[in-house]
Amino acid sequence: MDLNQHYNQLYKTSSETILEGNYKLDTQINNTSDSRFGITLLIRPNETITANIKLFLEELRAIEPNQYYYPDSDLHITVMSIISCYEDFTLNKIEIKDYIDIIQQSLVHLDKIKIEFRGVTASPSAVMIQGFPTDESLNNFRNKLRENFKNSVLEQSIDSRYTIAAAHSTVMRFQEKLQNPKKLIEITEKFRDYDFGEFEVKNIELVYNDWYQREGNTIHLAKFVI
Numbered sequence: 001m002d003l004n005q006h007y008n009q010l011y012k013t014s015s016e017t018i019l020e021g022n023y024k025l026d027t028q029i030n031n032t033s034d035s036r037f038g039i040t041l042l043i044r045p046n047e048t049i050t051a052n053i054k055l056f057l058e059e060l061r062a063i064e065p066n067q068y069y070y071p072d073s074d075l076h077i078t079v080m081s082i083i084s085c086y087e088d089f090t091l092n093k094i095e096i097k098d099y100i101d102i103i104q105q106s107l108v109h110l111d112k113i114k115i116e117f118r119g120v121t122a123s124p125s126a127v128m129i130q131g132f133p134t135d136e137s138l139n140n141f142r143n144k145l146r147e148n149f150k151n152s153v154l155e156q157s158i159d160s161r162y163t164i165a166a167a168h169s170t171v172m173r174f175q176e177k178l179q180n181p182k183k184l185i186e187i188t189e190k191f192r193d194y195d196f197g198e199f200e201v202k203n204i205e206l207v208y209n210d211w212y213q214r215e216g217n218t219i220h221l222a223k224f225v226i
Helices: 003-019 047-063 096-107 137-150 181-190
Strands: 036-043 077-087 114-123 126-133 169-173 195-200 203-210 219-225
Touching: 003 114, 003 126, 003 181, 047 114, 047 126, 047 169, 047 181, 047 195, 077 137, 077 203, 096 137, 096 203, 096 219, 126 137
Parallel strands: none
Antiparallel strands: 036 077, 036 203, 114 126, 114 195, 126 169, 203 219
16 A cells, blocks of 8 residues: 555545535544443554644644544554454453464564654544554564464454554544634644654554543553564
8 A cells, every 4th residue: 555645645535524514523432331342453652753743732722622632641553453342342252362372473573663653644533643664564564463363263353344554643533513624624734744753663562442542441461572
């Protein structure tokens, strides 16, 4: 996948949708009975990048204070959604050690992963930071995970919603009617090519998580140092 082309096309269609007022609100964010959970392999950005993202979000929050903004603790890149969130999934339905073993097998030949956070894009319901892996290491790791999990008998739903290929980080979701869509797009335009920083991934986390990766609902299952 050409990530530049992917992000650009996504931004073009989504920004037009937002300006036309046809954006989508996420009605589940404040639903305390939301029971959608799954397990995810993810990467956290470093402190420098997190601080730069915070500056961007402060500008958005100034014009759209009632939207949902990811706190520093929840920022992440999804490496692989191993079990996509679904209602009433609980950890007692699986044997965690089996999942850890397969991930460790998949890590054996992994090269260093470096990711550049550059620019922002959007969907009809959210704003994201664009992530660009500097080589094929992340893709190779994902393919090894696909191969190893699909050759196992473990519950998994890899690629069931879509085939993950990007490396973005969702930072804002629309939960209420936008007060100023035009100004929102002006700010995203300002940051379209902003350099949020590059980092080398030091570890990858396996977590049990809700739909929004909220820290308060997350159980850390394993950390893999790479």
